Amino acid sequence: MKFKVSAELGYDVKAPSTLILNVHALRTAHQIILDEKLSIEPYIKAEELPSTNGENRFVRLDITDTGTVNIKYEATVDNYYEVRDYRDFQEVPVSQFDPAVLTYLNPSRYCQSDKLYRLANNTFGNIDNTYRQVVAVTEWIHKNVEYLSGFSNSETSAYDTVTQQAGVCRDFAHLGIALCRALTIPARYFTGYAYKLVPADFHACFEAYLGGEWILFDATKLAPLNGLVKIATGRDAADAAIASIFGDVFCTHVKADCQMLNDEPFEPIYYTKSVFDGITYL
Amino acid sequence: MKFKVSAELGYDVKAPSTLILNVHALRTAHQIILDEKLSIEPYIKAEELPSTNGENRFVRLDITDTGTVNIKYEATVDNYYEVRDYRDFQEVPVSQFDPAVLTYLNPSRYCQSDKLYRLANNTFGNIDNTYRQVVAVTEWIHKNVEYLSGFSNSETSAYDTVTQQAGVCRDFAHLGIALCRALTIPARYFTGYAYKLVPADFHACFEAYLGGEWILFDATKLAPLNGLVKIATGRDAADAAIASIFGDVFCTHVKADCQMLNDEPFEPIYYTKSVFDGITYL
Amino acid sequence: MKFKVSAELGYDVKAPSTLILNVHALRTAHQIILDEKLSIEPYIKAEELPSTNGENRFVRLDITDTGTVNIKYEATVDNYYEVRDYRDFQEVPVSQFDPAVLTYLNPSRYCQSDKLYRLANNTFGNIDNTYRQVVAVTEWIHKNVEYLSGFSNSETSAYDTVTQQAGVCRDFAHLGIALCRALTIPARYFTGYAYKLVPADFHACFEAYLGGEWILFDATKLAPLNGLVKIATGRDAADAAIASIFGDVFCTHVKADCQMLNDEPFEPIYYTKSVFDGITYL
Amino acid sequence: MKFKVSAELGYDVKAPSTLILNVHALRTAHQIILDEKLSIEPYIKAEELPSTNGENRFVRLDITDTGTVNIKYEATVDNYYEVRDYRDFQEVPVSQFDPAVLTYLNPSRYCQSDKLYRLANNTFGNIDNTYRQVVAVTEWIHKNVEYLSGFSNSETSAYDTVTQQAGVCRDFAHLGIALCRALTIPARYFTGYAYKLVPADFHACFEAYLGGEWILFDATKLAPLNGLVKIATGRDAADAAIASIFGDVFCTHVKADCQMLNDEPFEPIYYTKSVFDGITYL
Incomplete structure (x- = not known):
């Protein structure tokens, strides 16, 4: 089935800090990421870390400036059960x-x-x-x-x-x-x-x-x-925390969404x- | 430095059980196992499990018979700090x-x-x-x-x-x-x-x-x-438990020892x- | 019914201490103490404290000497349910x-x-x-x-x-x-x-x-x-602790017993x- | 010193319930209640309970009707330290x-x-x-x-x-x-x-x-x-809870105040x- 997923996170950064995000859809043989995009406003370089035993896809942000940071993740995922x-x-x-x-x-x-x-x-x-x-x-x-x-x-x-x-x-x-x-x-x-x-x-x-x-x-x-x-x-x-914060940072909002991409027939189990x-x- | 280490464990097995031992000296680039021996009395086949991230050397015993089991591990280890x-x-x-x-x-x-x-x-x-x-x-x-x-x-x-x-x-x-x-x-x-x-x-x-x-x-x-x-x-x-028990088994004794192999000079730190x-x- | 009850407590006193005992049978309208005796070896003066809401009979011992203290309480009690x-x-x-x-x-x-x-x-x-x-x-x-x-x-x-x-x-x-x-x-x-x-x-x-x-x-x-x-x-x-210890005192033994005084018929409920x-x- | 104290509590009563209030100034030899007043809107009979060891003045309300209950306590207290x-x-x-x-x-x-x-x-x-x-x-x-x-x-x-x-x-x-x-x-x-x-x-x-x-x-x-x-x-x-609730009751607000009655000189300690x-x- 194809899903369109998205996450939005907002942070108020009081001092230079490190943030480890855990919102990326996992890549497995049965869960294919068709496309994905991580937007960070203002721009901060994001480092995807090597997965621990294939169980996660952590992304590390080294935030050097104080102020508001808005993060948006969007992906189209094809998975199989x-x-x-x-x-x-x-x-x-x-x-x-x-x-x-x-x-x-x-x-x-x-x-x-x-x-x-x-x-x-x-x-x-x-x-x-x-x-x-x-x-x-x-x-x-x-x-x-x-x-x-x-x-x-x-x-x-x-x-x-x-x-x-x-x-x-x-x-x-x-x-x-x-x-x-x-x-x-x-x-x-x-x-x-x-x-x-x-x-x-x-x-x-x-x-x-x-x-x-x-x-x-x-x-x-x-x-x-x-x-x-x-x-x-x-x-x-x-x-498996959605975000791990190291430093003086406050989370201002968290949103997540999951939609079916096409109107596939869906029988909830x-x-x-x-x-x-x-x-x-x- | 070369050490002679040993462990003795005794179990009273009331029903078929599984035991996972964690007494083997770890193998690392700086800790070489010169020789080692695991004796199980009566004989039970021991399966060394693939290490989790190089952090341990678990050995699994599938104990099918009830009674007393005595385990002895001995090794000569050359390690370096x-x-x-x-x-x-x-x-x-x-x-x-x-x-x-x-x-x-x-x-x-x-x-x-x-x-x-x-x-x-x-x-x-x-x-x-x-x-x-x-x-x-x-x-x-x-x-x-x-x-x-x-x-x-x-x-x-x-x-x-x-x-x-x-x-x-x-x-x-x-x-x-x-x-x-x-x-x-x-x-x-x-x-x-x-x-x-x-x-x-x-x-x-x-x-x-x-x-x-x-x-x-x-x-x-x-x-x-x-x-x-x-x-x-x-x-x-x-x-890192010394032994993990799955079944109706009671530990009767545990011993461990560590000796220096030769009379190397040893300045405790x-x-x-x-x-x-x-x-x-x- | 008439019961013969007894308690024996032994202490090893390392330094002057206070002990509050709570082994006396309670006095109520339906539980009559026919006779009772508290023996302390060596002799220490025992102070019976005013009961808290009629719920207990604490006895306070001010132990000034170190050494072994043996306490025995015996009572004959007639109670009613x-x-x-x-x-x-x-x-x-x-x-x-x-x-x-x-x-x-x-x-x-x-x-x-x-x-x-x-x-x-x-x-x-x-x-x-x-x-x-x-x-x-x-x-x-x-x-x-x-x-x-x-x-x-x-x-x-x-x-x-x-x-x-x-x-x-x-x-x-x-x-x-x-x-x-x-x-x-x-x-x-x-x-x-x-x-x-x-x-x-x-x-x-x-x-x-x-x-x-x-x-x-x-x-x-x-x-x-x-x-x-x-x-x-x-x-x-x-x-309702049997004994409260204030000081450097170790309990060496505790015994309690309860017998029916006469061979009254007793139907356990x-x-x-x-x-x-x-x-x-x- | 003379203080004017007051408390206001509001409750939303969903079912017949019992409330035990603990907002009355205590009466002691050194704390005299010059006057006090408990108002309950709508009127509910308040039963002042015998104090436990002189440590409190609980008031019990048997609330038989659902709806909003507003309670106000006011007192003038002369106390001494x-x-x-x-x-x-x-x-x-x-x-x-x-x-x-x-x-x-x-x-x-x-x-x-x-x-x-x-x-x-x-x-x-x-x-x-x-x-x-x-x-x-x-x-x-x-x-x-x-x-x-x-x-x-x-x-x-x-x-x-x-x-x-x-x-x-x-x-x-x-x-x-x-x-x-x-x-x-x-x-x-x-x-x-x-x-x-x-x-x-x-x-x-x-x-x-x-x-x-x-x-x-x-x-x-x-x-x-x-x-x-x-x-x-x-x-x-x-x-010493301000209020103990027995039943389906939600507290909607709590307020307390303490003023000095006259402008006595007050040196905070x-x-x-x-x-x-x-x-x-x-």
Whole structure:
């Protein structure tokens, strides 16, 4: 499917600073960037950094002058997903996990899976299939956690959300990741542009490693799983912040948008309890 | 210098399980493994995993039988360090950091640098040189945190230690890392074998990225900085656990040892306030 | 019923110190102390402090000499409980709560009810009767929290236990209290001697304010509800520590015991799901 | 001195609810209420509750109708303080503390003194006089914690503030209390009306028990210590909330004011490092 994505960010720079942006659509075998453009007003040279394990496309700006900086990113992206049927799901044991995914079993800043071991196993341990476990995790979060802007902040972690039961997409994703890891299912954070997300914004959800593949899950259910354009994956939001600021800089506005380019037919996909589907962006 | 290192680990396996060991001395341009041997009793096939960014050498064991498993690792290692003089230290700004080190500015499970920003800057922010900042961080931890076995546990993080002020080498390292990152100094966890550590054990300390290099710091001051054999580096202990257990397995004993091979002359190096030295294992 | 209770505590005193003991059986209209004796070896004068709201009987020792101190408390207690039937339970609204119980709605050190509001209401909010809510809270804790010595420590709170799901009687009580308060049910900590507790020890459970009375609940189910001798009640363990130490003193041993004096017939009472009983010690 | 104090609170009541107000000036031997008036629009009967240990004057409103409720409290208060000179300060040991103050040594919801023991003693333990310790605590907080509206919330505690180093008057008070208790100095929360506080609002500070008296301290230094009208004291903000809401009610506005009644001469008192003064409201 072809999407037109865009991001606008505004900054008030009080002193020379460095900014690392993370808004570029990721380049993968299944996500082709047809065209893209980064505009910075006033002009600042942007350095695209070598990707960390193919998981992101950071751009570093060395801002030497104070004042207002406006950044606009626009891209046309052609991406591709597949739907898996988990009726005949073949479990992959830890002893056969791709070594590269083992890091996604470790606890991280916002996903303290080590502290959720008993809760995860008491709640989901009796489900005998990892695909169904992740579906159950997602349903549990969707049912128990209230989507509430302003409740959480940049320090909020899964350990808070599991008890306080309110937050935004980032918090839903962190809790999903932490519970999966506590169940010995590798899981990682996913940020992207989301088609039909209301209101338009960047979105966060998570991927779980099932049967040797990364399958997408979204406990917020706020956007169709098949309308996402990946920006980055990582252990959690610490790896995939939209922008990292080093210096005396204040963000004045953030906007993101995602439109379908042509009027392709679009059948939104959400998981349901009765169906055994899994979306993978490969 | 040539060191003879060894580790012994014992496990009681209650059900088929997977074990990922992290006791092998790292192979680097400056740390040569002259010989090494891993013995597992009873025999289990050990799979050495591809290293994550050259930071570790994980070995995976697929244990199919229950019972006692005894593991012994022995190696002869020739390693090499350099001493830097920080009298004429040239600061490297974030805009010129090697992109590969940016991840070590992010908060991690045990190093919540985002929550220590004000404390770090209130306490160390007026020191005008990052080398001296890290030395001051190390001295502050050494002075305020009591080395106390049994006080902390596997869930203890820098956010606890900064207030509770007691712990073991792992906690000292996590706090050093968190404070450095809060000061915009990349920092990472270091595990290794330590010569002259009493009692003999695995050791943990940290490396800070100064002037484009990884310099070793140890707030415990329990072992000379020039007697270490590196096992792994990582964001924090979550990346560099001696062993990760997946299954119903209990650890019965852990031992580590580090001896100098020949009676080479050894002048122990510790940093002092009056000297501007930094040890790097490169 | 008549119980013979006893406590033995040993201390190693390194410097002149003050000790506040909280092992005396409480005197109430329904708990009569037939005889009691406090022996301190070597002799130290013990000052019984005026009770805080009739909730405890603290004894203060001013220890001027270093060395070993052995304390023994023995008492014969005649106490009395009533069983309430909650089939026809009349709810009392907050507007009619006895003002003295309002403090037991507030969050306290180990019972952060303010952080459990959503969880408590999501999990138990649809139960339409406060008695049944507390029974459900107790059953939930019993089912999800593992009794595990050594898992928690003196800093562990309900906020930890609700997620980490392991602990001892103190942790079970704190979680019960915190969940009740989050449901606007006043709840308080209860310490006492417990008949038929195995192994013999001090016990902690909690009381919830239902229909204008304090009803006893014990999520551990380790001791019959009708075999308790009350030592103290309070907001949480901070109010009812067995001993508070001010100075350089180490506890060397603690023992508690509770026997029935005569061979009275004793029918142990535990709540069951099908019965609508509540035990109150008045 | 005679003060005219007032409070205005507005609520939007969505369902029948109970409200407990805590805005009345306290009645003490040294704080006389010359006149006072509570207006509730529309009229709701207000029940003044028996004070808990003389520490507060709660008023309970049983609101049966939905809609807007506006509350206004006005009082003329004559109060009296004394200044102590700590040059010849006589320490009172724990063994001679008034038993009623022992509860203020315990950790509470927002003042986890048990977790700050080492930090407090490492930082202030070498000061040989409890008065000077509390002055040092206050200065340390004033220097290290930034007054920043919106940084903290109703769940923020001393354990957060000691590390995160930003907050409002409530957070400054909690941290002062927690550090004092960790130093075995009883300390309690104080809310009141504050003369010359800019902008006008309710204020929070703390009292420490020194030499057998409660002495006032304010780490914010935002209001003169001799211009306060006490509303309540308690263990922490959990005991002294301006209003506790039970039901579906939203606060729409809060205002507080404190004026001197006549143009009495007023010399504002703040502690300074060179003077050994302590203000007590007795």
